[in-house]
Amino acid sequence: MANVPSFDLNNGTKIPSVGMGCWMSSPGGGERVDTMCLSALKCGYRHFDTASAYANEEQVGRAIRDSGIPREEIYVTTKLGNRDHHRVKEAFEESFEKLGLSYVDLYLLHWPQGVVNDKVLSPEEHPTFIETWKEMEKLLETKKVRSIGVSNFSIKTLEELLPHCSIVPVTNQVETHPCYPQTELKMYCEAKGILLTAYSPLGRSTIFMEDATTQAIATRNHTSPAQVVLSWAVQRGTIVIPKSEDNGRMLANITLVTLPKEEMKLVDALHEMPNMHKSLLMFDNKGDGTVFGWSYAQLGWDLVVGGQVVKS
Numbered sequence: 077m078a079n080v081p082s083f084d085l086n087n088g089t090k091i092p093s094v095g096m097g098c099w100m101s102s103p104g105g106g107e108r109v110d111t112m113c114l115s116a117l118k119c120g121y122r123h124f125d126t127a128s129a130y131a132n133e134e135q136v137g138r139a140i141r142d143s144g145i146p147r148e149e150i151y152v153t154t155k156l157g158n159r160d161h162h163r164v165k166e167a168f169e170e171s172f173e174k175l176g177l178s179y180v181d182l183y184l185l186h187w188p189q190g191v192v193n194d195k196v197l198s199p200e201e202h203p204t205f206i207e208t209w210k211e212m213e214k215l216l217e218t219k220k221v222r223s224i225g226v227s228n229f230s231i232k233t234l235e236e237l238l239p240h241c242s243i244v245p246v247t248n249q250v251e252t253h254p255c256y257p258q259t260e261l262k263m264y265c266e267a268k269g270i271l272l273t274a275y276s277p278l279g280r281s282t283i284f285m286e287d288a289t290t291q292a293i294a295t296r297n298h299t300s301p302a303q304v305v306l307s308w309a310v311q312r313g314t315i316v317i318p319k320s321e322d323n324g325r326m327l328a329n330i331t332l333v334t335l336p337k338e339e340m341k342l343v344d345a346l347h348e349m350p351n352m353h354k355s356l357l358m359f360d361n362k363g364d365g366t367v368f369g370w371s372y373a374q375l376g377w378d379l380v381v382g383g384q385v386v387k388s
């Protein structure tokens with residue numbers, strides 16, 4: 077069984093540092109999701125990351141139930157969709173029903189921006205993400221969810237949210253990998269007791285598999301570039317949720333190595349190479365610096381059109 081360390085969250089609960097991402101490149105995924113989750117459970121994964129927007133909560137929940145592994149041994153995250161900010165209680169109940177589990181470990185506010193009647197709300201329009209968060213706090217009283225957190229929040233949006241929180245988010249799930257280490261956000265979150273979760277920790281691409289630095293570190297440590305990147309992320313104190321449907325790759329992703337200090341520094345410095353400090357997800361697919369209807373400035377993201385980082 078894989079030896080995966082757990083991290084402590086600010087409410088006294090623990091989370092396995094490696095989880096299986098369940099975004100299947102498009103909503104749904106059908107039986108591929110059942111197969112992926114069952115294989116993942118067999119090779120030692122005890123943490124699954126889904127969302128109402130992924131349209132596969134039913135399959136994730138079913139695989140967990142079918143595995144026969146005690147519920148308490150598995151960590152399950154799902155997320156509130158952008159179209160549901162004005163109906164938090166109902167949307168959570170729908171996710172809860174679909175998962176079919178006795179409780180959800182973690183419920184995330186997937187994005188700060190809400191959508192009502194197909195219109196993206198501006199940051200000032202109601203419900204604001206502060207109002208949505210207040211509704212999420214109430215969910216904890218139901219005991220159907222153990223922790224709540226946020227996703228895609230920046231220092232700017234956290235600065236707006238935190239003064240109004242009765243419950244501090246346990247995590248902020250954001251894009252981070254060696255090209256986009258988000259060091260400033262990580263330090264800010266750590267100071268507030270919020271653990272960073274790295275989504276797309278492999279960059280959703282082959283960039284790190286082909287990079288000379290990660291390849292050389294992999295050779296020296298008798299491992300693969302993907303394992304170098306994931307081990308670096310966990311060693312720097314972030315949770316990772318890589319997605320893989322391939323049995324060999326999913327096993328590799330949960331098999332961490334300990335990187336010597338010098339090699340950690342080399343990966344830390346990868347984004348300093350020319351044209352390497354950037355988001356790799358192309359959320360700004362309209363090329364106008366907006367992501368699901370909000371500008372980078374409204375999101376507080378340190379990116380410019382094209383996804384390059386403007387400051388470290």
Ligand SMILES: NC(=O)c1ccc[n+]([C@@H]2O[C@H](COP(=O)([O-])OP(=O)(O)OC[C@H]3O[C@@H](n4cnc5c(N)ncnc54)[C@H](OP(=O)(O)O)[C@@H]3O)[C@@H](O)[C@H]2O)c1
Pocket residue numbers: 096097098099100125126186227228249250274275276277278279280281285302303317318319320321322325326328329
């Ligand atoms: N909160 C958010 O807004 C948000 C946004 C994006 C993602 N996420 C979460 O983060 C999870 C992971 O992110 P992601 O799926 O975007 O990207 P990722 O995990 O960085 O990359 C996944 C891709 O890498 C391949 N891969 C996996 N392991 C590999 C390995 N060892 N060697 C080579 N290739 C490998 C996978 O293909 P195979 O399946 O063929 O192995 C897949 O094409 C998602 O599934 C989702 O749960 C959250």
